[in-house]
Amino acid sequence: MAEGVVHSMPFKLAIFDFDGTLADTLPLLIESINGLAVRHDFRQVERHEMDRLRSMGAREILRDLRLPIHRVPRVLIDYRALMQRRAGAIHPFAGIVQALQSLADHDVMLAIATSNSLANVEAVLGLDWVERFAAVECSTGLFGKAQRLRKILQATGVARTEAIYVGDEIRDAHAARKIGICFGAVGWGYTDFAALMRLAPDASFSEPAELAGLAAGS
Numbered sequence: 001m002a003e004g005v006v007h008s009m010p011f012k013l014a015i016f017d018f019d020g021t022l023a024d025t026l027p028l029l030i031e032s033i034n035g036l037a038v039r040h041d042f043r044q045v046e047r048h049e050m051d052r053l054r055s056m057g058a059r060e061i062l063r064d065l066r067l068p069i070h071r072v073p074r075v076l077i078d079y080r081a082l083m084q085r086r087a088g089a090i091h092p093f094a095g096i097v098q099a100l101q102s103l104a105d106h107d108v109m110l111a112i113a114t115s116n117s118l119a120n121v122e123a124v125l126g127l128d129w130v131e132r133f134a135a136v137e138c139s140t141g142l143f144g145k146a147q148r149l150r151k152i153l154q155a156t157g158v159a160r161t162e163a164i165y166v167g168d169e170i171r172d173a174h175a176a177r178k179i180g181i182c183f184g185a186v187g188w189g190y191t192d193f194a195a196l197m198r199l200a201p202d203a204s205f206s207e208p209a210e211l212a213g214l215a216a217g218s
Helices: 026-040 047-053 058-065 069-085 096-105 118-125 145-156 170-179 193-197 208-216
Strands: 013-016 109-113 135-137 163-167 182-186 203-205
Touching (some): 026 069, 096 109, 096 208, 109 145, 135 145, 145 170, 163 208, 170 193, 182 208
Parallel strands (some): 013 109, 163 182
16 A cells, blocks of 8 residues: 555544654654663664564564563653653654644544553643543553453444544554554654564554545545
């Protein structure tokens, strides 16, 4: 599928991942990962390894870093706390707020499903914007997004065929497919765009402005 392609049906509900999709948090992760590695006893990462890691799924990354799944919750807690302390330096990607506004103007319901905390989402997007989302599901486990997506569908009453989950990671695609909703891949996040495109997403976006097409199905 080519870049900038959107499923032919207009969507009633657009659910967004946060890190790497709405918020530009990858620089903080790169800066902090080796400190987390020391604290939680997993393999440190050389800067030149980042491109290789960005082509992997989450389970592959954990194996590569020698980070057992049972230690992941503590790592996530520490990373969320670090981000909360640095929230003033984190911003939405250029064009994201405008794209969300365009979708809202076209009566597309908005929601968030993220592994990050509500406090961090509010700090980066602003409380006014967060209150405009029909549902916000935060602090999921690394592989718990499918359950959160189901809760959002239940809360909004939107049919699976009329919803899309927009994200930047392979696990986002798997979560969407697990519950039978469309997946939209973005090209500016954590995972290399080519790796996401190999999953044949239902929509793909090379820049945030293209997200507005979710309303028109263009």
